[in-house]
Amino acid sequence: MADMIKREKNDGLHAIIEGIDGSGKSTVLNACRAWAEDRGVTFFNVIEFSEREGRLPNVEEVGKATGLITAEPTFCWVGKAIREEIIAKHENSDTRNVTRETSDGSHVTSHESRYTGWETAQAFALDRLVQFRRLVIPFLQNHPERIIFQDRGLGSSLAYQPLQDTSLTTGQLVELPGNAQTLAFSPSLLILIRAEATATMARLAQRTEKQDKDIFEEPSFQQRLAQRYLSDDVLGHFRQAGTKIAEVDGNQGIDQVASAVKSLLSQNLPDFGRIKA
Numbered sequence: 001m002a003d004m005i006k007r008e009k010n011d012g013l014h015a016i017i018e019g020i021d022g023s024g025k026s027t028v029l030n031a032c033r034a035w036a037e038d039r040g041v042t043f044f045n046v047i048e049f050s051e052r053e054g055r056l057p058n059v060e061e062v063g064k065a066t067g068l069i070t071a072e073p074t075f076c077w078v079g080k081a082i083r084e085e086i087i088a089k090h091e092n093s094d095t096r097n098v099t100r101e102t103s104d105g106s107h108v109t110s111h112e113s114r115y116t117g118w119e120t121a122q123a124f125a126l127d128r129l130v131q132f133r134r135l136v137i138p139f140l141q142n143h144p145e146r147i148i149f150q151d152r153g154l155g156s157s158l159a160y161q162p163l164q165d166t167s168l169t170t171g172q173l174v175e176l177p178g179n180a181q182t183l184a185f186s187p188s189l190l191i192l193i194r195a196e197a198t199a200t201m202a203r204l205a206q207r208t209e210k211q212d213k214d215i216f217e218e219p220s221f222q223q224r225l226a227q228r229y230l231s232d233d234v235l236g237h238f239r240q241a242g243t244k245i246a247e248v249d250g251n252q253g254i255d256q257v258a259s260a261v262k263s264l265l266s267q268n269l270p271d272f273g274r275i276k277a
Contacts, residue, residue, distance in 0.1 A: 004185070011140045011144065012139070012144055012145065013146070013269060013272060014185075014187045015147070015148070015188060016187045016190050017029055017149070017193065018155040020197060021200060021214075022199075022203040022204040022222075023193040023200050024250040028191060028193060028248065028258075031257065031261035031262055033067075033069065036067055036272075036273075041066050041147060044057070049061075054076050054080075056077070056135055057135065062135075066146050067147045069149055069151075070135075070136070070148055070150045071151040072124070072128060072151070073127050074127055074130075079127045082120075082124060085114075086114075086119070117161045117167075118165060120164060125176035125177060125178035128157075129177050130178075132178065136148060136185070150187075154238075155229070157173055158174075158233070159228050159229050159234050164216075170234070183237060183238075183240075187238065189269065190243050191248060191261070191264065192229060192246070192248070193247075193248055194226075194247050195251055197222040201222060204217055244268050246264045246267075
């Protein structure tokens, strides 16, 4: 990590939202945006730009915005390949159901992609590295009045990929350049949504406007994922990097979740909004 760009005291804030599929990340992201806008932040939506333009913006293109809305994987370049190919559920002969024995002796059947967990992790890390180096770091460096709210990040790779491929360790994953860069330019805050897998799967089944249809939307996988997100194997790397970790109960109603998120942000980022450009 010697050649990685490191976070400095005067850099802006970066909050990443994590949780299992269907846990309510969009609700949390909207609440984060509303909280920051109440403090005078003007946002540039990187997700919408990328879907429209087919690329990531550079820092000059965000103009006078003091906040960014981002996501991982991105919606262009490597990120688009991840979404449409690498983690997509392909209904053809290239995919198969695989049964594995877990550490407790039970057997779990999952729908596998064309790509291994290690290949998937490498793709996510490269997508992450590009977004950090092109946009996240230049936007935040020497700008304490700026903030980024992001839907998913390194925490997802540390949670998902070792479940996808049980031979993988988080030690291996954090050595990939994009992941090492994330920890070097450490997120200010990780917001972890705690939610019951049975409830989130029911939400996913009812969705009409957003259907990801990825290989991870299987009940048994999501149940194990909910537990893994709470483990030191995932959270320990962030704690060591100096990232604050806060939890929100995603089993509540939308209004209750939004209120809890705003309180959480005020508690964990108490000085933000008092800093002027």
